[in-house]
Amino acid sequence: GAVVSQHPSRVICKSGTSVKIECRSLDFQATTMFWYRQFPKQSLMLMATSNEGSKATYEQGVEKDKFLINHASLTLSTLTVTSAHPEDSSFYICSATAQGAFGYTFGSGTRLTVV
Amino acid sequence: AQTVTQSQPEMSVQEAETVTLSCTYDTSESDYYLFWYKQPPSRQMILVIRQEAYKQQNATENRFSVNFQKAAKSFSLKISDSQLGDAAMYFCAYRRKTSGSRLTFGEGTQLTVNP
Numbered sequence: 001g002a003v004v005s006q007h008p009s010r011v012i013c014k015s016g017t018s019v020k021i022e023c024r025s026l027d028f029q030a031t032t033m034f035w036y037r038q039f040p041k042q043s044l045m046l047m048a049t050s051n052e053g054s055k056a057t058y059e060q061g062v063e064k065d066k067f068l069i070n071h072a073s074l075t076l077s078t079l080t081v082t083s084a085h086p087e088d089s090s091f092y093i094c095s096a097t098a099q100g101a102f103g104y105t106f107g108s109g110t111r112l113t114v115v
Numbered sequence: 116a117q118t119v120t121q122s123q124p125e126m127s128v129q130e131a132e133t134v135t136l137s138c139t140y141d142t143s144e145s146d147y148y149l150f151w152y153k154q155p156p157s158r159q160m161i162l163v164i165r166q167e168a169y170k171q172q173n174a175t176e177n178r179f180s181v182n183f184q185k186a187a188k189s190f191s192l193k194i195s196d197s198q199l200g201d202a203a204m205y206f207c208a209y210r211r212k213t214s215g216s217r218l219t220f221g222e223g224t225q226l227t228v229n230p
Contacts, residue, residue, distance in 0.1 A: 041204075043206060049215075093160065097215060
């Protein structure tokens with residue numbers, strides 16, 4: 001079945017630094033990738049949608065200059081949290097789908113802690 | 116805009132018993148997809164079952180089945196012979212049929228399975 005690999009699974013960074021999270025589709029071409037943020041015991045909140053080779057489309061209220069998304073190839077999308085602050089601490093999840101596919105495959109998530 | 120509502124924040128069931136999780140949605144589309152995802156403590160999102168709106172037959176996957184009532188815009192999940200491993204957060208989700216369209220999630224239902 002389709003597999004999406006997300007790294008790192010956990011990261012701790014200092015306030016003011018940047019951190020990059022990678023999401024790779026291992027056995028299919030991910031034409032569309034999604035990035036979510038999830039707070040404890042809450043639902044997934046869509047942050048942005050990215051199509052390969054195009055600029056990401058951000059949801060209302062998501063700072064595109066803080067959460068940089070790159071989807072430069074059909075197998076890799078990255079989310080960079082720039083100038084991270086403690087309020088950016090959260091669980092981030094990616095998902096990916098291929099053109100015309102029914103299902104969406106999720107990465108295993110990244111727990112970001114900003115200290 | 117499409118919305119998905121799960122009115123049961125928490126549910127519990129005895130091992131080997133049956134439990135039904137509720138989900139309602141709102142859409143003006145006539146053809147779309149509905150999903151149930153499971154998120155165990157590992158926080159990996161796992162697809163449980165899916166339904167295509169144009170199919171009248173309710174989807175079934177082993178111990179998991181749905182009751183899809185299109186006119187009522189209801190999509191409930193029935194778990195039979197509940198097992199300890201079924202304990203998780205369950206999310207109902209909707210998406211349009213358009214390739215690469217976003218998933219809209221409900222708020223989630225936390226299921227506890229008691230031995």
